[in-house]
Amino acid sequence: DADVTQTPRNRITKTGKRIMLECSQTKGHDRMYWYRQDPGLGLRLIYYSFDVKDINKGEISDGYSVSRQAQAKFSLSLESAIPNQTALYFCATSDGQTPVTGELFFGEGSRLTVL
Amino acid sequence: QQQVKQSPQSLIVQKGGISIINCAYENTAFDYFPWYQQFPGKGPALLIAIRPDVSEKKEGRFTISFNKSAKQFSLHIMDSQPGDSATYFCAASLYGQNFVFGPGTRLSVLP
Numbered sequence: 001d002a003d004v005t006q007t008p009r010n011r012i013t014k015t016g017k018r019i020m021l022e023c024s025q026t027k028g029h030d031r032m033y034w035y036r037q038d039p040g041l042g043l044r045l046i047y048y049s050f051d052v053k054d055i056n057k058g059e060i061s062d063g064y065s066v067s068r069q070a071q072a073k074f075s076l077s078l079e080s081a082i083p084n085q086t087a088l089y090f091c092a093t094s095d096g097q098t099p100v101t102g103e104l105f106f107g108e109g110s111r112l113t114v115l
Numbered sequence: 116q117q118q119v120k121q122s123p124q125s126l127i128v129q130k131g132g133i134s135i136i137n138c139a140y141e142n143t144a145f146d147y148f149p150w151y152q153q154f155p156g157k158g159p160a161l162l163i164a165i166r167p168d169v170s171e172k173k174e175g176r177f178t179i180s181f182n183k184s185a186k187q188f189s190l191h192i193m194d195s196q197p198g199d200s201a202t203y204f205c206a207a208s209l210y211g212q213n214f215v216f217g218p219g220t221r222l223s224v225l226p
Contacts, residue, residue, distance in 0.1 A: 004158070040124065042204055042216040043159070058213075090158050094211070102147065102211020106158030 006107035019078040023091030032074040037088040081114040121217030134192040138205035145207040153202045
């Protein structure tokens, strides 16, 4: 089983619908991240969390919200999806105790299409 | 100041050739510069990384060259193989937090 698991892997939805992308990890890391990947733009940070009670906005948080339900679970929500949120979304983790390379471990991605 | 620029956007190399991807950054406070490799349908994975106190790091066929004064760093892939065909992202971070990624380079190595 993958260390960082994202569900669903693919989702097609309509404008205005609420969508949740879920991430769970078995690496025991305290830090979790949500990134968005678009062609030609690389990976952009949406939200990050350094522990269960810590939530921080990233570069492109507008239109998104997150919930850190447990150390191992971090979900991303789109309250009212719009077509320009069509993208590939990645969850990642890192070990905050390791000085300090901060290597990111990514899931396999969730491809979201908003019609 | 948080941006990381990366070029070229795409690169085609013959098997056995050298692949070179370049990145530039603005924030001189960055202290960690990794390269991530992404295969189709997979998430990015760390390939090699460098800190600004060294000018070069080599791991097998992969080498990072770092020029602190120019605020540039590059990835060299020697003896490129078809299995190296992937998208490569450079990145920069401060204290291992809040990574800033370049836009990516799609490398194709022809057999």
